[in-house]
Amino acid sequence: MPVRCPACEGPLAVKALFCPSCGTEVHGRFQANEFALLPKEHLDFLRLFVKTRGNLKEVERVLGVSYPTVRARLDALLKALGYEGEEQGEERLEVLEALRRGEISLEEAVARLRGERS
Numbered sequence: 001m002p003v004r005c006p007a008c009e010g011p012l013a014v015k016a017l018f019c020p021s022c023g024t025e026v027h028g029r030f031q032a033n034e035f036a037l038l039p040k041e042h043l044d045f046l047r048l049f050v051k052t053r054g055n056l057k058e059v060e061r062v063l064g065v066s067y068p069t070v071r072a073r074l075d076a077l078l079k080a081l082g083y084e085g086e087e088q089g090e091e092r093l094e095v096l097e098a099l100r101r102g103e104i105s106l107e108e109a110v111a112r113l114r115g116e117r118s
Contacts, residue, residue, distance in 0.1 A: 003037050011037075034081050042077045049074070 005012055014030040038046065045059075052058040060070045092113060099109040 001032075001036060003032070038077075038080055042080050045073050045077055049077075 017026045095112045
C-alpha cells in the first residue's frame with residue numbers, strides 16, 4: 001500500500017475498504033497502524049526479525065551482515081515506529097547521574113553510553 005502521495009509526498013489516508021469476496025465497500029476515514037506505514041526495507045527486516053523469533057544472531061546469519069549492522073537496522077526500525085530510545089533514554093540518564101554523583105569515572109560513563117559494559 002502506498003503511504004506517500006505521488007504528487008506532493010504528503011501522507012496518504014485510507015478512505016475506502018473493499019471485500020473482493022462479496023464486493024462490499026466501506027467508506028470512511030481509517031487510521032493505518034504504524035506497521036502499515038513502514039517503508040519496505042523496515043517491513044522486510046521486521047518480518048525476518050519475527051521469523052527468527054527475535055534472535056539477532058540468526059538475523060545476522062540470514063542477512064550475511066555483521067551484528068552491529070543488524071543492531072543498527074533494529075534501531076532504525078524502532079525509530080521509524082516511534083519507539084526509539086525509551087529505555088535507552090532512562091539508561092543514559094542513570095549513567096549521567098552516576099557520573100554527576102562521582103560514582104563512576106568519565107571513562108566508564110563514556111563506555112556505558114557507547115553500549116560497552118565493564
